[in-house]
Amino acid sequence: GNSVTQMEGPVTLSEEAFLTINCTYTATGYPSLFWYVQYPGEGLQLLLKATKADDKGSNKGFEATYRKETTSFHLEKGSVQVSDSAVYFCALSLNTNAGKSTFGDGTTLTVKP
Amino acid sequence: DAGVIQSPRHEVTEMGQEVTLRCKPISGHDYLFWYRQTMMRGLELLIYFNNNVPIDDSGMPEDRFSAKMPNASFSTLKIQPSEPRDSAVYFCASTKNKPTQYFGPGTRLTVL
Numbered sequence: 338g339n340s341v342t343q344m345e346g347p348v349t350l351s352e353e354a355f356l357t358i359n360c361t362y363t364a365t366g367y368p369s370l371f372w373y374v375q376y377p378g379e380g381l382q383l384l385l386k387a388t389k390a391d392d393k394g395s396n397k398g399f400e401a402t403y404r405k406e407t408t409s410f411h412l413e414k415g416s417v418q419v420s421d422s423a424v425y426f427c428a429l430s431l432n433t434n435a436g437k438s439t440f441g442d443g444t445t446l447t448v449k450p
Numbered sequence: 451d452a453g454v455i456q457s458p459r460h461e462v463t464e465m466g467q468e469v470t471l472r473c474k475p476i477s478g479h480d481y482l483f484w485y486r487q488t489m490m491r492g493l494e495l496l497i498y499f500n501n502n503v504p505i506d507d508s509g510m511p512e513d514r515f516s517a518k519m520p521n522a523s524f525s526t527l528k529i530q531p532s533e534p535r536d537s538a539v540y541f542c543a544s545t546k547n548k549p550t551q552y553f554g555p556g557t558r559l560t561v562l
Contacts, residue, residue, distance in 0.1 A: 380555050
């Protein structure tokens with residue numbers, strides 16, 4: 338079956354620190370990969386995505402590269418801000434089942450001033 | 451454009467009562483998903499619909515839970531009777547035959 342494994346949290350960083358949240362996946366087909374972010378009291382929202390190997394998704398200073406050889410999609414940001422404090426979810430979706438996605442367990446990030 | 455709309459945003463009820471959660475997907479979207487989020491279990495897919503038809507309800511925890519989608523613009527998730535362990539945040543999400551899902555703000559359910 339399909340699965341997503343995320344780095345366990347919580348993660349606590351100081352402002353301007355470098356962020357990496359690891360994500361690896363298992364899929365029976367050739368998936369699209371996503372990072373969603375959930376701010377306190379809100380629903381999940383798409384942060385970035387990549388649809389094929391070696392694609393790099395980027396948004397708001399966050400980046401993730403689709404690595405087929407290591408089945409990974411690690412999230413990175415060079416300098417985090419307090420406003421980045423949120424829960425981050427890695428997810429995959431197979432093109433053969435375009436609606437349904439498989440989500441990781443989420444990683445809570447807290448950024449301190 | 452309006453996003454996914456959920457109501458109520460907060461619900462507090464007593465054990466044994468019936469609870470109905472409501473969702474209005476984004477206009478034109480043909481997939482609708484119901485999720486439950488708890489600290490212990492994370493984000494769980496309960497059921498999803500395509501063109502108003504339930505496709506996979508294997509995540510529905512038990513017969514106390516039921517979901518309907520009578521038309522393209524409305525869905526309900528009902529719990530009858532409710533139990534304290536049903537306390538969670540319930541999300542509705544929709545998409546138009548694309549992998550990216552659009553989530554509503556959620557309904558925080560507390561069963562006393």
